[in-house]
Amino acid sequence: MDHAATVRRLYDSINAGDIDGFAEHLAVDFVEHEVTPGLAPTKDGVKDFFRMQLAAFPDLRMEVADAFASGEKASRG
Secondary structure, three states: OOHHHHHHHHHHHHHOOOHHHHHOOOOOOOOOOOOOOOOOOOHHHHHHHHHHHHHHOOOOOOOOOOEEEEOOEEEEO
């Protein structure tokens, strides 16, 4: 599996407004470690966060400048 390509697909899903498609890549027991007041630190909370962002900023576009893959992990660098 190409983890860097998966990271790019995540951003592409958000850019397309496909938050459910984005969330399909998150584990059922996903935990968000960046606290957003009023949102649960869960998969559903992250989905709500991105829906709110896209509602507030409909032209929002995220671009992966660099993606680094190592073993089972990938991150945006």
